[in-house]
Every structure is written in structure tokens, then in C-alpha cells.
Amino acid sequence: MTVMTQTDRELVITRVFDAPRELVFDAFLDPKNIARWWGPRGFRNTIHEMDPRPGGVWRYTMHGPDGTDYPNKIIYDEIVRPERISYGHGDDKVFPMFHATISLEETAGGTKVTLYILCNSAEEREEFVKFGAVEGGEQNLQRLGEHLAVSRGAFTISRTFDAPRGLVFKAWTEREHLMHWWGPAAMTMELLTADIRPGGTMHYSMRSPDGQEMWGKWAIRDVVVPERLVWINSFSDAEGNVTRAPFAPEFPLEVLSVVTLDEHDGKTTLTMQGVPLNPTEAERKLFDAFHASMQMGWGATLDKLDAHLSTRS
Amino acid sequence: MALDHLSTTFAALADPTRRAILARLASGECSVTELAEPFEMSMPAVSKHLKVLERAGLITRGRDAQWRPCRLDGARLKEVADWVDSYRQFWEESFDRLGDYLAEVQGKKKKGGKAPKK
Numbered sequence: 001m002t003v004m005t006q007t008d009r010e011l012v013i014t015r016v017f018d019a020p021r022e023l024v025f026d027a028f029l030d031p032k033n034i035a036r037w038w039g040p041r042g043f044r045n046t047i048h049e050m051d052p053r054p055g056g057v058w059r060y061t062m063h064g065p066d067g068t069d070y071p072n073k074i075i076y077d078e079i080v081r082p083e084r085i086s087y088g089h090g091d092d093k094v095f096p097m098f099h100a101t102i103s104l105e106e107t108a109g110g111t112k113v114t115l116y117i118l119c120n121s122a123e124e125r126e127e128f129v130k131f132g133a134v135e136g137g138e139q140n141l142q143r144l145g146e147h148l149a150v151s152r153g154a155f156t157i158s159r160t161f162d163a164p165r166g167l168v169f170k171a172w173t174e175r176e177h178l179m180h181w182w183g184p185a186a187m188t189m190e191l192l193t194a195d196i197r198p199g200g201t202m203h204y205s206m207r208s209p210d211g212q213e214m215w216g217k218w219a220i221r222d223v224v225v226p227e228r229l230v231w232i233n234s235f236s237d238a239e240g241n242v243t244r245a246p247f248a249p250e251f252p253l254e255v256l257s258v259v260t261l262d263e264h265d266g267k268t269t270l271t272m273q274g275v276p277l278n279p280t281e282a283e284r285k286l287f288d289a290f291h292a293s294m295q296m297g298w299g300a301t302l303d304k305l306d307a308h309l310s311t312r313s
Numbered sequence: 314m315a316l317d318h319l320s321t322t323f324a325a326l327a328d329p330t331r332r333a334i335l336a337r338l339a340s341g342e343c344s345v346t347e348l349a350e351p352f353e354m355s356m357p358a359v360s361k362h363l364k365v366l367e368r369a370g371l372i373t374r375g376r377d378a379q380w381r382p383c384r385l386d387g388a389r390l391k392e393v394a395d396w397v398d399s400y401r402q403f404w405e406e407s408f409d410r411l412g413d414y415l416a417e418v419q420g421k422k423k424k425g426g427k428a429p430k431k
Contacts, residue, residue, distance in 0.1 A: 184406035
């Protein structure tokens with residue numbers, strides 16, 4: 001008989017999020033919230049039931065990027081708002097495959113999340129690691145970070161299209177479709193590279209009617225067919241090296257951009273959100289002003305000024 | 314395009330009180346006292362904001378030592394408005410085109426679907 005130490009059965013993954021603890025906590029227990037980010041990159045979720053209290057069940061199906069469905073069952077052991085959630089994880093056939101505890105601590109940088117997984121045995125832990133558990137867990141927390149970032153004061157543009165979600169997603173992610181619509185009609189857009197997959201790049205050039213040429217780049221982080229695309233947006237040079245914005249040097253070097261597609265009654269609502277990624281103080285200020293200016297629309301203020309000045313002349 | 318001052322202008326606009334001051338000045342010039350009132354701020358605090366706005370070229374101030382009325386100078390604000398608009402327009406126009414394109418693609422599909430029946 002071997003004495004099993006706890007250490008060879010466990011896995012620990014941590015990450016600090018620039019967000020208040022309550023908000024991070026909610027991201028785990030609100031079904032609409034968690035469906036957006038739970039799981040490794042490329043995965044989406046269908047939530048069948050979620051009853052977040054001790055003894056309550058969360059059943060969901062994870063849809064992998066290759067079309068494989070993974071049924072999951074979680075039974076909550078303990079929920080201590082806003083610091084700890086622990087549960088058993090498995091499916092309808094095998095339960096539990098492991099136990100997990102998510103703990104949330106307030107730190108100087110925001111909230112530190114520790115994902116602590118305890119397997120049934122060292123052998124199972126080894127299997128689990130071979131299966132990609134560490135990478136999957138890390139991706140899971142990266143996706144949480146992206147979700148939290150855009151949940152808080154992102155600049156947002158949305159539009160509803162009379163088309164099914166799958167088609168809108170293709171139009172956004174496939175070169176032959178992108179060429180037909182991307183950019184205003186007056187601009188000449190050229191896709192130099194369009195490799196839209198996690199880790200891939202899109203590099204494009206954009207020429208204005210007066211002949212000015214700019215380049216931009218998307219570093220793709222996540223492709224969740226057919227509902228979500230996450231990338232880092234930046235300006236670049238002709239070779240695809242990230243550069244400062246040609247018009248404002250303090251524009252954030254990198255903007256985390258997320259497009260989410262929701263289908264209802266055969267129509268698709270597209271929401272595009274953007275937030276600066278690890279901005280400097282100056283970049284954050286500029287982006288906030290940019291965002292506020294977009295919401296306010298200075299046009300109305302200027303019209304008012306014009307009207308006022310004309311009454312005096 | 315003068316690039317450096319766009320950053321200065323944006324830095325001045327990053328503060329919500331300063332944006333509110335500009336919105337207030339759109340309906341006419343004001344004294345510092347008049348501006349301080351609705352914001353429930355001390356005069357020195359308002360003066361500080363006004364200095365930032367003046368340095369960014371967003372407002373001008375009268376010469377009179379006693380009564381130095383603040384006026385909104387629309388030129389710099391217009392640059393910002395135009396720039397923000399061009400960004401919004403990029404996407405709004407793209408989405409217009411995407412809508413047309415999606416309609417076109419689906420129209421073609423429907424036609425294509427009917428053909429084999431005959």
C-alpha cells in the first residue's frame with residue numbers, strides 16, 4: 001500500500017486580475033457570464049442548469065473547436081461569497097473526476113484567483129496533465145481576464161444583422177468574406193495576411209482616398225465558432241511590426257478587442273468591444289477621453305456653440 | 314495633422330468635470346464663479362481645470378483682470394470630434410457594407426436552392 005501525499009494529486013494555477021473581487025466572483029456564478037469564457041480557448045458552452053449553492057448542480061455541455069461535445073457536471077460543495085467556491089467535477093457517468101477550489105484574494109493589483117484541483121489519485125493527476133489540464137486551466141483564466149477586461153468600460157459598437165450567426169461569423173473570420181465588406185467604401189483595404197486562428201495574425205493595409213497608407217495588425221487570441229473572436233489590435237508598419245498610432249503617439253499600443261455574436265429569431269446581434277491592454281497612465285487617459293468623446297458625441301456641443309455664436313453676430 | 318496637440322487635447326478631455334465645463338461653455342461664456350456653482354467645487358479647483366483646458370487650446374479667457382470670462386474654442390474640439398467620428402465611421406460604414414453583403418450572400422443562396430427543383 002502506498003501512502004498518497006496530497007501534493008502528487010494536486011494542480012495549482014493562479015492569475016491576478018485587474019478587477020474588483022465581487023466582479024470576479026460573479027463571473028464564476030452567473031450563467032450568462034460564465035458561458036462567455038469558461039473552458040479552454042476555442043470552446044463554447046451550453047448551460048443546461050446552474051444552481052450555485054452547496055449541493056446545487058451545474059450541468060453544461062462544452063463544444064470543442066473540432067465539433068466534439070463534452071458533457072460536464074459540477075456539484076457545488078461550498079460557496080463563500082466573495083472568496084471561495086469549491087466543487088466536485090465530472091459528468092453523468094463518472095463523478096467526481098476531481099475536486100476543485102477556486103479562491104479569490106484581494107491584492108494590490110486587483111484580485112488573485114487560485115484554481116486548486118485535487119485529483120482522486122496521483123495516476124489520475126498524471127493522466128489529467130497529459131490530457132492538457134495545465135494549459136487548459138491557464139487558458140481558462142486568460143479567457144476570464146479578457147471577459148473581465150471588456151466587461152468594465154469598454155468602448156462598444158453593436159449592430160443587428162438579418163442573417164444567421166454562423167454566416168456572420170464566417171463573414172468576420174474568413175478572408176474571402178472579409179474582402180467584401182471590411183472598411184469604408186472610400187478606403188482601399190488589402191489583407192496581407194489573414195490567418196485567423198488562435199495564435200494567428202491578420203495584417204492589413206488601409207489606403208485613404210488622399211493616398212495616405214496605414215497598416216494594422218490583429219494578433220488572434222481566441223476563435224470560438226460561431227460566437228466570439230478575441231484579438232489584440234494594433235497599428236503596424238508594412239512588415240507587420242507593432243507601431244504607435246500614426247496620429248496620436250499616446251493612443252494605446254495594443255487594444256484588446258472582442259466580437260460577440262448572439263442569435264435570436266434568425267437575426268444576429270454583433271457587439272464589438274475594445275479596451276487598452278496593459279496601458280500606461282497616459283494611454284489609459286487618452287483612451288478614456290476617446291471613449292467618453294465617442295459616447296458624448298462632441299458634435300452636439302459644437303452645434304450648440306455654433307448656434308450660440310450665430311445669435312450674437 | 315498636428316499630432317502632439319491631439320494627445321494634449323485628449324489628456325484635457327480625460328476628466329469628466331472638464332468635459333462638463335466644455336459642455337456648459339457651449340451655451341455661452343462664463344466667469345469662474347458661474348462655472349464653480351453647478352459643480353460644487355472650490356474656485357481654486359475650477360481654476361486648475363480651466364488652466365488645463367486653456368493650455369490644451371480648448372478654451373480662451375478674456376484679458377480683463379477682474380472678469381476673465383471663459384469661452385469655448387471650437388477648433389480643437391472639432392479635431393477631436395472629427396477624429397473620433399472617423400473611427401466610429403470606419404466601423405459604422407463597414408457594418409453597413411457587411412449588412413448589404415450578408416443580404417447579397419443569402420439572396421444568392423436562396424436562388425441557388427430553388428434551381429435544382431425544376
